[in-house]
Amino acid sequence: MKPVSLTKLTVLLTAMAVASVGCSHTQQPERKVYVISEDASGVGSLVGSGTGGAGADAYCNELEKQCFKKCWRRKPKETSIKKHSENHHKHCSSECLEVFRKCTKEQEELERQESQSQRKELHFPTVDAALGWLREHKAEVAIGTVVIVGGMVAAPYVIAIVGSALVLAPL
Secondary structure (H helix, E strand, O other), rough: OHHHHHHHHHHHHHHHHHHHOOOOOOOOOOOOOOOOEEOOOOOOOOOOOOOOOHHHHHHHHHHHHHHHHHHHHHOOOOOOOOOOOOOHHHHHHHHHHHHHHHHHHHHHHHHHHHHOOOOOEEEEEEEEHHHHHHHHHHHHOOOOEEEEEEOOOOOOEEEEEOOOEEEEEEO
């Protein structure tokens, strides 16, 4: 065999061997959902909370009531509406309903911004370390917390509730 043919054959066999072995870099661990706890009760019970949905509704309901009382006491700007008539009641109701809607929209936006600013990241060297810590501290974690395993920010997990179970799921 000629030296050039032997070299080509060697290069070809080497390329095939490398291709069959696969990539030589470290493979990422399998990205799967891990069950932290079968029972998600008590999750986040030690995490500080804001007004919550009920608090925002109560606040906006109070604003709507005050708006209606103020509107009802005054003579309507529209001269065709008599004070304390059925049309006056409808006018005040619709005007103050808009105040309520605007208030709830503003409260939802404030809560969304607050939840984003409080979003935390937890870092662990391995999935087992993360699961162990999360099982012991489930009252201290918030749903939506990002969990970084092994410093791999490109492939984070998130704490979530699926059914009634608390899980660690790929993001």
